[in-house]
Amino acid sequence: MPDELDVLERHPKTAKPGEVMRPHNLMCFGCGAESPHGLQLEMYAGEGFTVEAKMPVEQWMEGGPGVIHGGILSSALDDVMGMTPRLLGPPGVTVHLQVDFLQPIPVGKTLHLRAEILGRQRRKIYTEGVAHLGDPERPVARANGVFVTVDVREHFAEHVENSAKAAEYMGGKPQL
Structure with a gap:
């Protein structure tokens, strides 16, 4: 992370702590309510510059026998961290993602996810x-x-x- 960071200021129109945050888009694999094969994470704005979510680890997410697939876990973390830019204003897209897998995560458990903005430099937002x-x-x-x-x-x-919701997005109804 760079030494010189911008001052963080929570956007006045973002969700307040405890409120559900609007999905990235309807078909987002991580948080889209209409994504038929997605995680459908419901994310909540936290205090300061944090976002939280819970995810049941279901059988279809299995990688190794009885545990979550690392790609599913990576997707969930990516999506929760990717929601944090909305706390500041414009949405962001992932340019770097690094995941450390510390323990196997059993199928049947509930995974608690938390993301936080560590800093910002112009358009780059650093998260954990x-x-x-x-x-x-x-x-x-x-x-x-x-x-x-x-x-x-x-x-x-x-x-x-190419989106399954192209007509809606291009027709100006729901926003991306």
């Missing part, structure tokens, strides 16, 4: 994510990410027609 099984003092995974804020309409303009 932690996953645990109910005891924050015993993390099962840690992650670091860098997100770059974007103009969503411009950033996805060349690809929006």
